[in-house]
Amino acid sequence: MSSSRFVSLISRTRIPSCDPSKQPTVKSLLGLFLRHSTFSSRRHFATEKASSEIASSETGPQDELLIERLTGEQAGILVLSINRPAARNAISRNFAHLLRETLATETKATDVRVLILRSSSTGIFCAGADLKERMKLKEEEVGPFVSSLRDMVQKLYSFSFPTVAALDGLALGGGLELALACDIRVASRTAKMGLVETKLGIIPGAGGTQLLPRLIGASRAKDLIFAGTTFDGEQAKSLGVVNHTVEQNEKGDAAYRRSVEVAERMLSNGPFALRMAKLAINQGIEMSLSEGWGFEEKCYGQVIGTKDRKEGLLAFNEKRKPKFIGE
Numbered sequence: 001m002s003s004s005r006f007v008s009l010i011s012r013t014r015i016p017s018c019d020p021s022k023q024p025t026v027k028s029l030l031g032l033f034l035r036h037s038t039f040s041s042r043r044h045f046a047t048e049k050a051s052s053e054i055a056s057s058e059t060g061p062q063d064e065l066l067i068e069r070l071t072g073e074q075a076g077i078l079v080l081s082i083n084r085p086a087a088r089n090a091i092s093r094n095f096a097h098l099l100r101e102t103l104a105t106e107t108k109a110t111d112v113r114v115l116i117l118r119s120s121s122t123g124i125f126c127a128g129a130d131l132k133e134r135m136k137l138k139e140e141e142v143g144p145f146v147s148s149l150r151d152m153v154q155k156l157y158s159f160s161f162p163t164v165a166a167l168d169g170l171a172l173g174g175g176l177e178l179a180l181a182c183d184i185r186v187a188s189r190t191a192k193m194g195l196v197e198t199k200l201g202i203i204p205g206a207g208g209t210q211l212l213p214r215l216i217g218a219s220r221a222k223d224l225i226f227a228g229t230t231f232d233g234e235q236a237k238s239l240g241v242v243n244h245t246v247e248q249n250e251k252g253d254a255a256y257r258r259s260v261e262v263a264e265r266m267l268s269n270g271p272f273a274l275r276m277a278k279l280a281i282n283q284g285i286e287m288s289l290s291e292g293w294g295f296e297e298k299c300y301g302q303v304i305g306t307k308d309r310k311e312g313l314l315a316f317n318e319k320r321k322p323k324f325i326g327e
Helices: 005-011 026-034 094-105 131-136 138-157 174-180 206-215 218-227 234-239 254-269 271-284 289-304 307-315
Strands: 065-069 075-080 113-121 123-126 163-168 169-172 184-188 192-194 243-244
Touching: 026 113, 065 094, 065 123, 065 234, 075 094, 094 138, 113 123, 113 254, 123 163, 123 174, 138 174, 163 254, 169 174, 169 206, 174 192, 174 206, 184 234, 206 218, 234 243, 271 289, 271 307, 289 307
Parallel strands: 075 113, 113 163, 123 169, 163 184, 169 192, 184 243
Antiparallel strands: 065 075
16 A cells, blocks of 8 residues: 555545544544555646736636646646735635635645645735625534534645645634644734634634744734734744745745745755655654654654655665655
């Protein structure tokens, strides 16, 4: 059974429950791999658009999420752009559906090494859930809608490959939750962000109460969430919410440009190794240290038989750059 099948199955695991009795064990996680023996190679893509294309305020349903595969020396970078400029990129039911479906497909792609999530518009990343749309929902429809947003964020969190959020503008509520689900966040120094739901009489419902405390600690997260605090990129870096900050440029895409540079640093590394490292970290931090060591051992075991490991050793011996193929 192939090592890539192991990653494909395990990476679909949801963000673990806070209840220790419901935490996935090493045995149960690996069981997902052992219970399956086939790999679906079916591929489909949403409408592909170049990120440099000027976003129109008159976007159709399929245009709310733009997809671009970078080429040349940047081949392997997949760019997803939120494209609802008239709604400040607020998350609609249609957008949530498009992102969930795209992530479910692209997580199995063989030509992807890193995913970048950005906005097609300057000055705004994502203003959160589309409240105008939500006001039209019946009370009994709200719960399932929020659950769909949580599922969207979970799929981004468990995406097989490294993910980078490029915050060139406002990221509030669900918009920040999308960024928190990414592995790395890059923000312009002037970008404003925050989990402000308590100001609306609700709570962050798409993972914010779980992701932010895991990132910066429970005490700091409570301080920010209870007060509905907004903060800029510099403050976010100080808090540990983002990894990198940059001065905004005239085009308003400085964070995206730095995100591409961050992604480029990963492209020359072993694709399968990147996926296994992410899996070991994401699942390991939800286990005890002894369980985490055991899970790391299992993940390393999946790397041993790969062509990439052999190529890495051979390239080191021959004093050349390795040519990894992700197998």
